Amino acid sequence: MSRWTALRTAWIARRNRVFANPRFQYWAARLPLIRLIARSRADAAFDLLAGFAYSQVLRAYVEGGLFEILKDGPLDAATIASRMDLSEDAALTLLRAGRALMLSEEAGPDRWMLGEQGAVFAANAGVQAMIRHHRLLYADLADPIALLRRDRKEPTGLSRFWTYAGALHGATERGAQTTEYSELMATSQHFVADEVLASVGFRDVRRLLDVGGGHGAFLTAIGSAWPHLQLGLFDLPEVVETGGAVLGEAVGANRISVHPGNFFKDSIPEGYDMVSLIRILHDHDDEPAQALLANIRASLAPGARLLIAEPMARIPGAEPMGEAFFGLYLWAMGSGRPRSPEDIIAMLAKAGFASARPVATAQPVNASVIIARA
Numbered sequence: 225m226s227r228w229t230a231l232r233t234a235w236i237a238r239r240n241r242v243f244a245n246p247r248f249q250y251w252a253a254r255l256p257l258i259r260l261i262a263r264s265r266a267d268a269a270f271d272l273l274a275g276f277a278y279s280q281v282l283r284a285y286v287e288g289g290l291f292e293i294l295k296d297g298p299l300d301a302a303t304i305a306s307r308m309d310l311s312e313d314a315a316l317t318l319l320r321a322g323r324a325l326m327l328s329e330e331a332g333p334d335r336w337m338l339g340e341q342g343a344v345f346a347a348n349a350g351v352q353a354m355i356r357h358h359r360l361l362y363a364d365l366a367d368p369i370a371l372l373r374r375d376r377k378e379p380t381g382l383s384r385f386w387t388y389a390g391a392l393h394g395a396t397e398r399g400a401q402t403t404e405y406s407e408l409m410a411t412s413q414h415f416v417a418d419e420v421l422a423s424v425g426f427r428d429v430r431r432l433l434d435v436g437g438g439h440g441a442f443l444t445a446i447g448s449a450w451p452h453l454q455l456g457l458f459d460l461p462e463v464v465e466t467g468g469a470v471l472g473e474a475v476g477a478n479r480i481s482v483h484p485g486n487f488f489k490d491s492i493p494e495g496y497d498m499v500s501l502i503r504i505l506h507d508h509d510d511e512p513a514q515a516l517l518a519n520i521r522a523s524l525a526p527g528a529r530l531l532i533a534e535p536m537a538r539i540p541g542a543e544p545m546g547e548a549f550f551g552l553y554l555w556a557m558g559s560g561r562p563r564s565p566e567d568i569i570a571m572l573a574k575a576g577f578a579s580a581r582p583v584a585t586a587q588p589v590n591a592s593v594i595i596a597r598a
């Protein structure tokens with residue numbers, strides 16, 4: 225153990241003894257200035273405890289159609305109750321719960337409107353689709369210790385949904401089942417693509433290949449913003465069968481090439497000066513993820529680039545999104561883990577990339593970005 229680690233260990237142990245002391249907590253809550261920190265820690269502790277209830281309020285807004293209803297606001301509780309098929313008391317309970325979470329707001333007595341966060345959710349169909357999808361996550365997480373103890377390769381609700389993850393441990397059927405996840409990904413793609421478009425220029429790219437590109441939503445977004453680009457879509461055969469048609473329709477069949485394949489077994493098509501991996505790497509355990517990077521590296525001419533965009537771990541200020549949310553999500557899915565930019569850059573070096581750098585994004589909850597050069 226280094227001297228620094230020993231010092232840090234001793235400091236953490238001492239700090240934790242102090243923080244755990246009820247008398248320290250009592251006085252910290254009353255001392256000038258310190259009490260501001262103490263209050264915010266207590267509120268954060270409560271949020272940690274109550275997160276599930278908050279999520280269920282949000283889910284009730286989405287599944288009960290309340291965001292849509294409030295878009296027509298201001299409305300009174302009785303009208304809202306009848307449109308939601310709830311009693312007035314139940315509707316008021318939900319409206320008040322959402323008011324505390326900034327989902328709804330009372331402009332005046334019994335005049336309900338969208339709140340500040342409500343306006344954001346109501347306008348974002350992709351995030352709403354994710355909220356609906358989280359039904360599977362919460363079912364898998366109902367007993368978290370049991371989930372963590374069981375063999376990770378046993379099927380779960382999420383591994384059955386992500387059939388490629390399920391297929392890694394025995395689920396055989398794919399086919400039509402890829403449509404449901406591909407549609408969820410396409411609906412939620414714009415907030416990832418927007419981060420990429422805002423942080424990466426494509427002027428000097430000629431041919432872009434999206435590996436694991438699903439129904440082509442990322443290529444549609446990038447290809448629409450940069451009309452000079454030739455676009456390649458690589459995904460499992462059952463996915464590109466639909467994806468190729470959707471993409472061709474969106475950007476013109478003359479601009480696209482469709483490559484059915486398995487990125488673990490087949491070579492990645494050559495001749496592209498940029499390859500993108502959008503929300504792919506975190507789906508896979510270290511060994512296959514490393515193999516995928518090596519497979520892509522082998523397809524690239526010197527100087528060609530790989531763009532990785534996905535939610536990452538240990539992003540300052542967005543830590544819970546990475547290892548607390550996606551860590552548990554991917555654990556339940558049975559494959560993959562969120563990685564920090566440092567982890568990914570080390571894997572890129574091991575795969576033979578000459579250089580790699582993180583590119584700052586405005587909203588890391590949507591995606592972080594890394595660009596590597598072959």
Ligand SMILES: CC(C)=CCC/C(C)=C/CC/C(C)=C/C=C/C(C)=C/C=C/C=C(C)/C=C/C=C(C)/C=C/C=C(C)/C=C/CC(C)(C)O
Pocket residue numbers: 344351354386503504506507553557587589590
């Ligand atoms: C001018 C004055 C006085 C004040 C201004 C104040 C101000 C700045 C207000 C802010 C208003 C504003 C601009 C708000 C913006 C809010 C935004 C952009 C919110 C974004 C929220 C994004 C969310 C909640 C994203 C959620 C994403 C999720 C849950 C994604 C899940 C993805 C999954 C599960 C993917 C699965 C794929 C797999 C399997 C892992 O590969």
Ligand SMILES: C[S@@+](CC[C@H](N)C(=O)[O-])C[C@H]1O[C@@H](n2cnc3c(N)ncnc32)[C@H](O)[C@@H]1O
Pocket residue numbers: 388402406409410413416435436437438439441442458459460463485486487488501502503504507
């Ligand atoms: C989480 S989705 C991401 C889709 C898209 N890139 C996006 O961000 O919306 C993962 C994608 O990887 C594809 N995929 C999974 N395993 C694959 C494999 N072995 N070979 C090719 N594609 C695969 C899936 O079909 C799916 O489209």
